[in-house]
Amino acid sequence: MNGVHDMGGMHGFGPVLPEADEPLFHHDWEARALAMTLAMAGWKRWNLDVSRHARERSDPADYLRNSYYERWIDGLGRLMVEQGLISAQEWATLQPDPAAPRQTPPIKPQDVPALLNRGGPTERAEGRPAGFTVGQRVRARNINPAGHTRLPRYVRGHVGTVMLDHGLHVFADDHAHLRGENPEHLYNVRFEAAELWGPDAGFRGDVRVDLWESHLEPA
Amino acid sequence: MSTHHHDHDHDHDHQEPPSDAALRVKALETLLTAKGLVDPAALDAYIDYYETRVGPRNGAKVVARAWTDPAYRQRLLDDATAAIAEFDIQGRQGEHMVAVENGPKLHNLVVCTLCSCYPWPVLGLPPVWYKSDAYRSRAVIDPRGVLGDFGLTLDDDVEVRVWDSTAEIRYLVIPERPAGTEGMSEEQLAALVSRDAMIGTAKAATP
Numbered sequence: 001m002n003g004v005h006d007m008g009g010m011h012g013f014g015p016v017l018p019e020a021d022e023p024l025f026h027h028d029w030e031a032r033a034l035a036m037t038l039a040m041a042g043w044k045r046w047n048l049d050v051s052r053h054a055r056e057r058s059d060p061a062d063y064l065r066n067s068y069y070e071r072w073i074d075g076l077g078r079l080m081v082e083q084g085l086i087s088a089q090e091w092a093t094l095q096p097d098p099a100a101p102r103q104t105p106p107i108k109p110q111d112v113p114a115l116l117n118r119g120g121p122t123e124r125a126e127g128r129p130a131g132f133t134v135g136q137r138v139r140a141r142n143i144n145p146a147g148h149t150r151l152p153r154y155v156r157g158h159v160g161t162v163m164l165d166h167g168l169h170v171f172a173d174d175h176a177h178l179r180g181e182n183p184e185h186l187y188n189v190r191f192e193a194a195e196l197w198g199p200d201a202g203f204r205g206d207v208r209v210d211l212w213e214s215h216l217e218p219a
Numbered sequence: 220m221s222t223h224h225h226d227h228d229h230d231h232d233h234q235e236p237p238s239d240a241a242l243r244v245k246a247l248e249t250l251l252t253a254k255g256l257v258d259p260a261a262l263d264a265y266i267d268y269y270e271t272r273v274g275p276r277n278g279a280k281v282v283a284r285a286w287t288d289p290a291y292r293q294r295l296l297d298d299a300t301a302a303i304a305e306f307d308i309q310g311r312q313g314e315h316m317v318a319v320e321n322g323p324k325l326h327n328l329v330v331c332t333l334c335s336c337y338p339w340p341v342l343g344l345p346p347v348w349y350k351s352d353a354y355r356s357r358a359v360i361d362p363r364g365v366l367g368d369f370g371l372t373l374d375d376d377v378e379v380r381v382w383d384s385t386a387e388i389r390y391l392v393i394p395e396r397p398a399g400t401e402g403m404s405e406e407q408l409a410a411l412v413s414r415d416a417m418i419g420t421a422k423a424a425t426p
Contacts, residue, residue: 007332018420026347105256116265116268193379203362205379207382
């Protein structure tokens with residue numbers, strides 16, 4: 001979706017403000033928000049791509065106003081309601097419906113380190129055959145899906161060169177809509193700064209973007 | 220602000236009332252706990268993991284080894300996921316790693332313009348600036364300006380290479396080994412490698 005989350009190349013957000021000796025969390029609630037988001041994924045009603053898309057679907061004004069973990073909580077609420085883990089009424093009031101049965105959490109404390117150490121690899125052994133080779137010139141397709149895509153707007157229509165073939169990976173654009181994993185080759189594509197930003201590009205070099213087979217066409 | 224006391228209470232060490240976000244997240248945890256959807260002790264375990272098991276010291280160990288052991292450096296460049304796993308470092312948001320090396324005429328910078336993807340096992344949780352709209356928007360169009368915000372000015376003849384983490388590949392920058400570090404131990408070298416140096420917004424410190 002052409003949302004406000006797709007920020008590459010936008011102006012007006014001001015300088016980057018590094019913070020000396022930044023704490024891991026600025027408030028305890030941020031830690032709880034992180035942990036709840038990770039723990040609720042244990043219900044396996046969604047995956048990481050669904051979760052990213054849920055955050056992208058925040059009201060754009062809210063998205064821009066919210067801090068990082070507020071964006072997470074907003075997305076988590078949307079997912080829990082859509083997947084029936086809580087009701088819309090419960091999300092609105094944050095009060096439990098006394099008629100709803102009490103459940104058993106899927107994640108036990110002792111399971112957590114092993115779960116995080118394992119992660120969720122997205123590389124797959126089988127999938128769509130490779131259509132491109134390293135060194136080939138490719139164009140990022142000009143597609144504008146209303147749903148989730150990992151093809152950023154700032155590279156669409158631009159020509160680049162395939163630099164790496166990362167192998168077959170779960171195709172996020174499908175996975176985010178629970179249309180299956182549909183593994184495709186994932187390529188690292190080099191776009192020269194002048195190709196993306198024109199002759200006045202403010203730097204000499206390039207931007208390298210990981211794009212799937214479906215995002216590319218021969219140039 | 221406290222980062223070590225997660226006793227399901229608000230922050231005690233300041234005078235302001237708890238924010239809307241603090242109240243809302245606390246109420247949400249109460250709701251999810253009452254419904255049996257989360258176990259608060261499991262939430263503590265997630266937080267403990269990120270407070271104690273991962274962080275930029277992990278990545279610094281990898282970089283220091285690459286600086287001192289040419290065979291390791293080659294393994295890291297060939298298959299970073301496997302080379303990093305030699306330190307028993309792996310997991311969520313580091314499942315597929317690629318290491319990119321700075322040189323005298325090349326500077327790498329990592330961003331995620333679409334969300335805030337970041338190599339958690341080697342660097343820990345991302346800092347606020349990495350997740351900021353300013354960084355996400357500007358790193359790909361004005362990387363030299365962004366580096367200027369960090370007080371880093373590169374020579375004009377240095378090529379800038381920006382890695383936008385749009386998929387599940389996570390990038391670790393190997394900064395240049397500073398001059399004057401000959402004979403230093405891996406442990407001493409690792410202390411020169413900051414988080415920002417492994418994102419690309421800083422160089423390794425000089426001793």
